[in-house]
Amino acid sequence: MRGRSTEQERIGGLLADGRRGNSGALLLHGEAGIGKSALLDWAAGQAGDARVLRVEGIESEMELAYGGLHQLFLPVLDLVDGLPPAQAAALRAVFGLTADEVRDSFTVGLAVLTMLSEAAADGPLLCLVDDAQWVDQPSVDMLTFAARRLRAEGVVMLFAVRDGAPGATVKGLPGLLVEGLDRTAAAELLTGLPPYAADRVLEEAGGNPLALIELSAALTPAQRAGRLGPLALPETAAALRGRIQDGFLEQVGRLPEAARLVLLVAATDDTGSLGTVLEAARELGADVEDLEPAERAGLVVLSGELVRFRHPLVRYAAYRSAPLARRIAAHRALAGALGEAGQPHRRAWHLAAAATGPDEGVAEELERVAEWAGNRQAMASASAAYERAAQLTADRDLRARRLVQAARKAADAGQDERCGALADQVPLPLADQEVAADFARARAVVELGYRSPAAAARILLDSADATGAAHPGATASLLVDAVHAAYSGGDAALMAEVAARAPELPVLAVPALLFGGDAPDVPGALAALRPLVAATDATGTGSAGAGADAPGVMERLMTGIHCLLAGDHPTARRVALGAVAHCRDQGISGWLPTTLDLLVRTELALGRHEEATARATEALRLAEYYDLAHRASHLRAALALPAAVRGEEQQVRALTEEALGYARPRGVGRAAADALWARGLLELGLGRAQAALDELAAARQEIGHPLLCLPLLPDLVEAAVRAGRPERAAQAPGVLDEWAGALDRPALGALAARCRALTGPDGSAEEHFTAALALHGDGNGNGEGNANTDGDGNAFDRARTALLYGEWLRRLRRQLDAREQLRAALDGFEALGARPWAERARSELGAAGGETVLTTRQDGPISLLSPQEREVVRLAATGASNREIAAQLFLSPRTVGHHLYRAFPKLGIGSRTELAALLAA
Numbered sequence: 001m002r003g004r005s006t007e008q009e010r011i012g013g014l015l016a017d018g019r020r021g022n023s024g025a026l027l028l029h030g031e032a033g034i035g036k037s038a039l040l041d042w043a044a045g046q047a048g049d050a051r052v053l054r055v056e057g058i059e060s061e062m063e064l065a066y067g068g069l070h071q072l073f074l075p076v077l078d079l080v081d082g083l084p085p086a087q088a089a090a091l092r093a094v095f096g097l098t099a100d101e102v103r104d105s106f107t108v109g110l111a112v113l114t115m116l117s118e119a120a121a122d123g124p125l126l127c128l129v130d131d132a133q134w135v136d137q138p139s140v141d142m143l144t145f146a147a148r149r150l151r152a153e154g155v156v157m158l159f160a161v162r163d164g165a166p167g168a169t170v171k172g173l174p175g176l177l178v179e180g181l182d183r184t185a186a187a188e189l190l191t192g193l194p195p196y197a198a199d200r201v202l203e204e205a206g207g208n209p210l211a212l213i214e215l216s217a218a219l220t221p222a223q224r225a226g227r228l229g230p231l232a233l234p235e236t237a238a239a240l241r242g243r244i245q246d247g248f249l250e251q252v253g254r255l256p257e258a259a260r261l262v263l264l265v266a267a268t269d270d271t272g273s274l275g276t277v278l279e280a281a282r283e284l285g286a287d288v289e290d291l292e293p294a295e296r297a298g299l300v301v302l303s304g305e306l307v308r309f310r311h312p313l314v315r316y317a318a319y320r321s322a323p324l325a326r327r328i329a330a331h332r333a334l335a336g337a338l339g340e341a342g343q344p345h346r347r348a349w350h351l352a353a354a355a356t357g358p359d360e361g362v363a364e365e366l367e368r369v370a371e372w373a374g375n376r377q378a379m380a381s382a383s384a385a386y387e388r389a390a391q392l393t394a395d396r397d398l399r400a401r402r403l404v405q406a407a408r409k410a411a412d413a414g415q416d417e418r419c420g421a422l423a424d425q426v427p428l429p430l431a432d433q434e435v436a437a438d439f440a441r442a443r444a445v446v447e448l449g450y451r452s453p454a455a456a457a458r459i460l461l462d463s464a465d466a467t468g469a470a471h472p473g474a475t476a477s478l479l480v481d482a483v484h485a486a487y488s489g490g491d492a493a494l495m496a497e498v499a500a501r502a503p504e505l506p507v508l509a510v511p512a513l514l515f516g517g518d519a520p521d522v523p524g525a526l527a528a529l530r531p532l533v534a535a536t537d538a539t540g541t542g543s544a545g546a547g548a549d550a551p552g553v554m555e556r557l558m559t560g561i562h563c564l565l566a567g568d569h570p571t572a573r574r575v576a577l578g579a580v581a582h583c584r585d586q587g588i589s590g591w592l593p594t595t596l597d598l599l600v601r602t603e604l605a606l607g608r609h610e611e612a613t614a615r616a617t618e619a620l621r622l623a624e625y626y627d628l629a630h631r632a633s634h635l636r637a638a639l640a641l642p643a644a645v646r647g648e649e650q651q652v653r654a655l656t657e658e659a660l661g662y663a664r665p666r667g668v669g670r671a672a673a674d675a676l677w678a679r680g681l682l683e684l685g686l687g688r689a690q691a692a693l694d695e696l697a698a699a700r701q702e703i704g705h706p707l708l709c710l711p712l713l714p715d716l717v718e719a720a721v722r723a724g725r726p727e728r729a730a731q732a733p734g735v736l737d738e739w740a741g742a743l744d745r746p747a748l749g750a751l752a753a754r755c756r757a758l759t760g761p762d763g764s765a766e767e768h769f770t771a772a773l774a775l776h777g778d779g780n781g782n783g784e785g786n787a788n789t790d791g792d793g794n795a796f797d798r799a800r801t802a803l804l805y806g807e808w809l810r811r812l813r814r815q816l817d818a819r820e821q822l823r824a825a826l827d828g829f830e831a832l833g834a835r836p837w838a839e840r841a842r843s844e845l846g847a848a849g850g851e852t853v854l855t856t857r858q859d860g861p862i863s864l865l866s867p868q869e870r871e872v873v874r875l876a877a878t879g880a881s882n883r884e885i886a887a888q889l890f891l892s893p894r895t896v897g898h899h900l901y902r903a904f905p906k907l908g909i910g911s912r913t914e915l916a917a918l919l920a921a
Contacts (some may be wrong), residue, residue: 004039004185011043011798012175014156018537019123024152025157025228027170030178031310033210036160039178040128043158050156051076057167059133059536066094068139069112072127079118087111094138111143116146117153124154132159133167134247140170164298164310180207190216194415195626199380202314248317251297259289260322266291266300266307267318268330270346274307279340280333328354345369347617348385358394366392367402374409379588383409387422401435407442412588417627420446433467437474441481449630452666453489455828458742461498478553480507487511488559488630490669490703506532507555510562522742526566536575536844551580553591558786560598564605565707573602591622593631600638605711609642609832614871633662633671638831640678644685645796647836650680673702677712685836689722697728706735711747714797716757720802726759732760747794750775754801757808768807776801799828803841810848818835819850864906872899873907 014024028036044052051116055072062400069177073091080088085670090107093100119125132140147157159170180186183202189212190198198216222439237760252260262281269277278288292306294300299318301308309315319327335350348365355362369383386406393399407422423442430436440463446717448456460482467475486494492515499512509528513521537557556579563572576599583592596619603612609705616639623632640655656675663671682696695714700709713732720729733755740752750772757768776798807823822845829838865873875885882897904910907918 004035004042004181005367007039007176007178008042011039011158012046012600014158015043015046015050015124017128018126018154018156019048020156021024021152023122023153023155023157025147025173026159027173027175027176028160029163030160031164031208031609032162033208034178034180036162036178037130038209040158040160043126044128046459047124047126050126052128053119054128054130055135055139056130057131065138066142068129069137069142070095070139071906072129072139072143076115076119079115082118083111083114087114091115109142110275112142112151113146116150116155116157120154123306124156127155127157128155129159132161132170133165133448144170144172145200180205181209181212182207186212189213194418195380195413233510237661237770245317245748246654248299248314248320250319251299252314252321254748255297255299256290258286259293260289260318261316261531262286262288263294263299264322264326265330265333267309267315268302268327268350272308274302274305274745276334276337277307279337279583280330283333283336284329290402291890324656328356338660343374349388350393355392359392360394363389363402365394370405370409377411379413379590382416383407383413383422384416386621390425392462396427397431397435399427400430401432404435404442408438411442411445412590415590416445416449420450434471437463437467437471437478440478444481444485448485448488453630454491456496457485457489457491457494457498460485463503464501476502476505476508477554479505480558483508483511485562486557487558488634488670490666490673490705490708492703492705492708507558507562510558510565513550514565515705516535520742524563525742529559529562529566532562533571534576534708535559536578536602539615545558553579553588553595556582557595557598560602564598564601567710567743569602569605569747573599573606576602576658590626590628593619593626593628596622596633597631597638600635604641605639605794607796607832609645609796610870613639614874617871629662630666630668630671633659633668634674636665637671637674637678641681644678644682645832645834645837647682647685647834649682649686652678668706669702673699673712675699676702677715680712680719681715684719684722685834685840687836687840689719690725692719693723693725693728698806707739709737710739714751714755717758718800721758727758746775747797750801751793751797754804758804765808766805769801770802773798773805795828796832796834799825799834799837799841802828803837803844806841806848806893807844810844815848818848821843822848823850849870865903869899869903869906873903873915876912877918 015028017024028039030151032038040054044054046718052136053072053075055068057068073095077095080091082088083091086107088316089098090102091111091518092098093102094108095710104302116125116127117553125836127143129135129143131141143157143159147159150157157889159173161170161359181189183714185199186205186207186209189209190201193201193216193271201215205215240905252263253462255263255837257294262277265286266277266282269280281287281290295302296765301310301316311316322330331350331354335347335354338344338347338350344365347368348362351359352366366385366389366731372388373379373385374382383406386402386409390399391408393402403422403426407419407426410416410419410422419442423446426439430439440459444456444459445452447459460478462484464475464478479498482498486498495511496515498507499510500516502508503512503516506528511527512527513528514709532551532555536556556575560572560575560579563575572576576595579595580592580599582588583595589670596615599869600612600616600619603609603615620632620635622628623635631696636655636659640659643651643655653855656679659671662668663675676695676809680692680699683689683692685694696712696719699712700716703709713729713736717729717732717736720732722724736748736752736755737827740748753768753772753775757765760768776794800822803825806818806825809815809818809821822841824840826845829835829841872885882900900912907915909918910916
């Protein structure tokens, strides 16, 4: 029952009243297919021990007097014998059990009321009357008579009636209009459809559940794959099944020919403009008066300057019942009307729909439509226009270029599977090297999204070699894409190979200097990184005012990745925020999960676990929506890391199993390493050192290169020491020392010092521990050598250093000193919700003679919020509107408002203006 919380609440209240012995009635009404019967089914499922009686109206029986009443009472017909004689006689008569006459309907009504009361004698009773418009009117009258008089019998009566349908009428009952589902709930009914196809069905169905099901079932395989233009309709009448469609077809078929013609034009049009429809209809010999039969039949509603179909499937019935020649004529007539009305884009689509073979003139119009849509960030629409233009193109090379463009725009829209299908249609070989480069990108998108990142990098690298110096811009772009694919696979050698093709480019110079040659050139890499950061900072977090040379999404991504590799986590976060904003501003939603993934990595590096969880949850929802399996594997692994810190073992297992199931067979080394890292961190927190060591060692093997392994090395060292196997991490402290010195980042220096304390002689351990704590600062970026206002500190790492230091002090029997460190560790872990780590600190503190009273996490009222409420509140505090929040969290504005409505009382505030101050506190 998606999207029916309001109706469920109302019905659930009645059922609860019934269990308390109270009675009530409700009339559910709405259009066909809107979900009234499903609500009755839900009510029956919620009835528990209550007796359920049900009648379903059947059109063929609606003239059978009292047939509905008899059907309802058939299971309890033996109760008639216990009624007062006059009432029993009346019921027997209306049920045809006797030949007696019924002198007045009042007696029958009283008999029905008594029967209901008797049926509820041993417990609550639920009566369901479905399709009441097709129940005979006498039965409806008697049932509503009783419903209006029920008070304290424990009887609940629910009626469902179709608005506007001829038949019985239900009067005098409280009503509830069942409306269409909101977009979020409606989308959940469209499993298995790519986003663009789902969006088209959502638009046409208007939230009607039956229409959603019927229209999605009617799509052809090509349409289900996402190849839909704005005017696309199901291609065969046979595809639309079901009684509702048959009924609409029959109604349309009964109209006069001229009425069917003008109805066809209205169905072909997608503007709803009565003037446009009539202008086109006149070209075909019809006029406004010909709409009257359709209006009288209730198929269309005319209001002012608009014409609207009563039900989405009426439109399809009107369109598909017409012969092909008439449909083509309708499209041509509308193209003429829309051209005169100054709507060239709709005109182009109608001309394309009317085309029966190649037509370069129409193809050029569609290409202009595609360019217009792409310039307005409507990437899926642009892709559809390019594809249709290609279908109308006779020239082979021109058709190839348009298909490649369609594939690229599909990738930008997050339609990776459709991108691959379009790429498969491109005629080869390609003479134009720039088109060939774009084609390679399209193929690489699919390879990276579903198969091997290494293969994707090879495709791009080969294309760059083929493109050569003749097209330096295209070559550079291909190489940047290739180095990103190699990074995703955790393949440092491949990154170096790609970067070696053009080390003079700053975005490639960084990996060339870090991973190429005999030894890394860290100063050179940091120098090459500075102009990249400056370029992203110059354009801010958005695109307004950005020039032609402003960095695109891939340059922003790689800059952020380079900052992470260099240990500059605050700058990496700033760049990542800019990349996310760039994707939102430019409408390239297909890249949004990837930029959010980068942002998640920076939040994790900074120890901002809640923020990382919220960002990763949003990104995973988007990745699943766009069917980006590769990115989803990275995000599941990322989600597992903060879950491991919190000790959520079941969640970590589920996330990492799914991530590894995808990543390992495809060589997605970084995702596999992160998943294994999360498992190791979980085991370490739970005190299972040997298991932690095994997982962390496996994570290290997945990516190999020391720089890519740096984040997990401190955990590996601790696990090895605690497991009594320091030799298994013998090289790690040296690697950390080397890179901490080269990169000169205090946060990395703190971790290196901690590892030296763990693995070195006891005589120098205290010096290293105190140095580590000084470099950690207070966990918020305040400490020796770290006045960065962005905050480079990591509270979790600081608490872990304090814990290890405190444990070391306790072993030396320096109990007072140990208590100070262990108390700091305990407070830090509890503030972060790191439960297993807090338990370990509490145990050590107790052993040191410290106070171990169980405390709770000091989040204030924020801790009362659900995860979804917390994320909505976080975004609302930034000043985002409900609509903007809905766009980010993939929710409806109504759902956002509902979460805020629930959150405000929990937070003790009354308006959005108080949120920012509350969260800051």
